[in-house]
Amino acid sequence: MLKIPVKCLDLDQTLDCGQCFRWKKEKDNSWIGIIQDRVVKLKIEKEILYVSSNKEEELEKVIKEYLDLERDYESIEKEISKIDENIEKAVRYTSGIRILNQSKFETIISFIISANNNIPRITKSIDLISAKYGQKVIFEGKEYNLFPSVENLLKAEIEDLRNLGVGFRDKYIYSSVRMLSGEMNLDEISKLSDETLKKELIKLSGVGPKVADCIMLFSFSRMKSFPIDTWIKKVMQRLYYNDCEVQNNKILQDSLNRYGKYTGIVQQHLFQAVRKNLV
DNA sequence: CTGCAGGCCGGCG
DNA sequence: CGCCGGCCTGCA
Numbered sequence: 654m655l656k657i658p659v660k661c662l663d664l665d666q667t668l669d670c671g672q673c674f675r676w677k678k679e680k681d682n683s684w685i686g687i688i689q690d691r692v693v694k695l696k697i698e699k700e701i702l703y704v705s706s707n708k709e710e711e712l713e714k715v716i717k718e719y720l721d722l723e724r725d726y727e728s729i730e731k732e733i734s735k736i737d738e739n740i741e742k743a744v745r746y747t748s749g750i751r752i753l754n755q756s757k758f759e760t761i762i763s764f765i766i767s768a769n770n771n772i773p774r775i776t777k778s779i780d781l782i783s784a785k786y787g788q789k790v791i792f793e794g795k796e797y798n799l800f801p802s803v804e805n806l807l808k809a810e811i812e813d814l815r816n817l818g819v820g821f822r823d824k825y826i827y828s829s830v831r832m833l834s835g836e837m838n839l840d841e842i843s844k845l846s847d848e849t850l851k852k853e854l855i856k857l858s859g860v861g862p863k864v865a866d867c868i869m870l871f872s873f874s875r876m877k878s879f880p881i882d883t884w885i886k887k888v889m890q891r892l893y894y895n896d897c898e899v900q901n902n903k904i905l906q907d908s909l910n911r912y913g914k915y916t917g918i919v920q921q922h923l924f925q926a927v928r929k930n931l932v
Numbered sequence: 933c934t935g936c937a938g939g940c941c942g943g944c945g
Numbered sequence: 946c947g948c949c950g951g952c953c954t955g956c957a
Contacts, residue, residue: 671938749944768939774955777940820953825940861940924938 655704655712659850660725664697670841670925672678672753672761672871673778675783675800685792687783687799688719689756694793707792721751726918733919736912738894740919743926750921753871757839759800760872764824765859767867771793774818793892797902806830817839832857847875878917879908885920888927 668676668684683696683703693716702720704707706712714827717723730748730777734741736833765773779800786809788800807830813825833839842853850873854865867878881889889904890896893911912919926932 764938765940767937769937769952770939771937771955775951815953818954821951822940822953859940861944863939867938880938884938 655740656689657702657713657714657716657722658702659697659700659702661695661730662720662751663747663817664695666747666750666925667720667753668695670747670750671772671928672867672921673755674779676771687797688715689889690788690799691715692790694792694796698723706713707790707865718754721754723924724751726751729915733912733915733922737920738932739861740922743919743922743932746929746931747922747925750887750925752876752918752921755872755875756800757843757868757872758803758833760868761829761833761854761860762800762806762826762858764864764867765829765857766822767817767881768822768859768864770820770822770863778818780808782814782819785809785813785817803830807834822859828858829851829860847877850875851878870920875919876915877909879905879912879920881905882924884927885924888923894932900924 664684665678668686671677676684681696683694685691685692685694691706693704693706702716704712704716726749730744734744745871763775763779766778769848780798781801783798787798788803790797790799809827809830810828811823813827819826826917837857842850845853847869850869851862851865854860854868855862856922858866863880863882866878869875869876869878881904886901886904889908890899893907906918909916923932
């Protein structure tokens with residue numbers, strides 16, 4: 654059992670805010686989920702994070718990277734709270750959210766599935782894909798499935814994907830998996846600027862502006878990304894545009910100007926707050 | 933039965 | 946280019 658002192662980390666806010674789909678809360682308030690190649694159990698008591706896993710090697714490193722523990726969120730929350738009273742309120746209600754650093758491939762496929770979909774169904778599809786194409790892992794006597802590698806997901810035909818409940822997104826996934834096994838290299842595009850990276854990701858089938866921003870924020874640590882979904886669009890229009898209809902591009906530009914280098918963190922606080930009916 | 937859910941694609945003006 | 950209809954599927 655690994656123990657890491659942590660501040661400004663709320664597991665409920667972080668693991669149940671729509672940025673990830675594979676964590677489940679246990680009766681004892683701990684969380685069990687998959688990170689890369691291992692099953693991990695997390696619990697916080699008195700500012701100590703307790704971590705256990707089926708795989709001990711480099712566990713601390715993996716956790717620190719995944720939960721973005723090296724970044725000083727306490728200062729960031731203080732800083733962004735000064736932006737305006739809307740943000741101050743949202744941060745106050747949702748303090749402790751962290752932007753995860755997830756597997757890029759898994760995040761791409763997951764958010765392709767998320768388009769025009771609902772969370773229970775998204776989660777179900779990802780679980781089914783993992784069960785069929787991912788590696789099995791035992792943790793505390795129970796069986797879990799890792800998210801498949803690109804190579805393993807290449808085995809899935811369009812029809813197979815359809816049968817796992819992804820609906821019309823079957824051909825998008827099929828095509829994107831092939832692009833990611835060939836012409837598009839995730840390590841290479843990681844070096845690109847925000848703007849160029851987004852254009853590159855949008856070349857993937859089933860990836861538009863919103864999904865690209867989710868991928869960049871939740872797996873490329875691009876903190877200036879600002880995913881605009883229906884929730885964020887509504888709340889932004891209400892808070893800043895007198896409830897008028899506004900183009901996404903304008904919201905995007907204005908938000909970057911307004912929120913600066915932590916635009917994506919602000920987005921998560923706003924998203925979580927509005928989803929829970931707090932702003 | 934319709935509407936809709938964390939959008940994207942393709943065709944058209 | 947920007948706009949707009951259609952779209953798997955499950956659940957209210």
